[in-house]
Amino acid sequence: MKRTLENIENQFETFQILNEEGKIVNEDAMPDLSDEDLKEIMRRMVYTRILDQRSIALNRQGRLGFYAPTAGQEASQLGSQFALEKADFILPGYRDVPQLIWHGLPLYQAFLFSRGHFKGNQMPEGVNAVSPQIIIGAQITQAAGVGLGFKKRGENAVSITYTGDGGASQGDFYEGINFAGAFGAQSIFVVQNNRFAISVPVEKQSAAQTIAQKAVAAGIEGIQVDGMDVLAVYAATKEARQRAVDGEGPTLIETLTYRYGPHTMAGDDPTRYRTEDMDNEWEQKDPIVRFRKFLEEKGLWSEEEENELIEKTKEEIKAAVKEADNTPKxxxxxxxxxxxxxxxxxxxxxxxxxxxxxxx
Structure with missing residues (x-):
């Protein structure tokens, strides 16, 4: 029994394309992306990092309500979303607002969601998504149902849902992946393993060496990905999507990532449960720094271009805040x-x- 378990765990090696220095270490897995695609991914990650910084400031000023910081998880969030099609359906957790924005949710509505305004929960026509789920893991069973619906209709679309490592300890997680596996739902389940469910380390949540291996019990595909490597996340999600629409069933993707800020802005203090050494270790893996090195080596990115993007992003955020402020109470x-x-x-x-x- 012990050897059997070890054999299973050894199958789930971390999938990576770019190392921490931005060098390709898995040429065969390099996705077919144009130079413009690569630059667009970088633009989205930088935009989202600036949005996170500004959202934290707005929260501290009392101009936003509930907010869960996203810095550090850009590769996991945006690499997976970039692999989707417009027809695909996103069922996010509360930290996954960036995926909604890049799927079509106007930024001012994202701010209204944070403020608890009902208009922030109304998806515009053509944006296939639901508002972020606050109940941990509740979106997972819903994603299985949406994925089954796509299969029964014969549609070229998938459902994708996100949770953290803490969400993988919920009953809904096991029910969702089991149901999806049993009925061959066109679904992708992304567990963003940022090491801590608020303050509880992942090692205390499960005796399993990986979250990805939990796919075995559900009879579905599972993969562990370097969640700080946007190309690896994109490639894994793209393949999972293709498998799903080809009738090969759902996939569980575990992305190894890290949130640089607190769990939420509602009083969490990560210095009480995370060490400075751990923070420093993961800062060396910063997904934006890694991808920047890769693009600069290819001559696709410059400091000047990034600074221009930052200023443009700040202006767009300012305009979105104003529009949210002008929305009737x-x-x-x-x-x-x-x-x-x-x-x-x-x-x-x-x-x-x-x-x-x-x-x-």
Whole structure:
């Protein structure tokens, strides 16, 4: 039994294309991306890092509500999203707002989501996604259902969902991947292993050496990827998508990554459970620095270009904040109106009362 387990665990070696110095170490796995594609991936990662910095500042100013920092996870988030098609359906966790933005959610609506405004949860026409799930792991079973729907309709599309290593300890995680495997759902399950579920280290959540190996019990494909390597994440997701639409079933992708900031801005202090040495180790693996080195070596990126992008990003964020500020304030009557097609009699009376108060 012990040897069997060891044999299984040894199958899940970390998939990598770019090392920490931005050098290609797996030429055969290099994805077919144009120079413009490579530059676009870099633009999105830099944009998202600046957005994260600005969102943290806005949160501290009281201008945003709930916010989960994303710095360090750009390769995992954006590499996977870049491998998707417009028809694909994203079911995100609360740290996965960047994927929604690059899938088509306007930035000002992302800010409204953070503020708890109902318009921040309304996906525009053509944006195949649901708003970020706050309940840990609840989106995983939903993704299995969406993926099964695509299969039954014969559609060239997949569902993709994200959670952290803590989410892989939830019952919904096991139910979701088991259901998807049993019915061959066109789904991709991404577990972003950033080492800590708030403050609980991954080693205390499971005796398994990898999260990827949990795919074996569900009878589905599983792969562990260097989550700081955007090309490796892209390649793994692209292959998983192709397998799904080809009728070969779902895939579990574990991305080894790290969040540089706190779990959320709601009082978490990572210095209480993470060491300075650990932070320094993972800073050397920064996905943006790694990819920048790769692009500079190819003559595709420059400091000047990045600085111009940073300034443009700041202006776009400023405009989006202004648009969010100018959105009419949420009212109690709004919540009643969007919750029911026809109000129950008891709420009709309450709505009249609130309508009178709001008109003053």
């Amino acid at each position: 949420q009212k109690v009557t709004d919540l009643m109106d969007i919750m029911y097609e026809e109000l129950p009699s008891n709420l009709k009376e309450q709505r009249e009362e609130y309508s009178e108060k709001e008109s003053k």
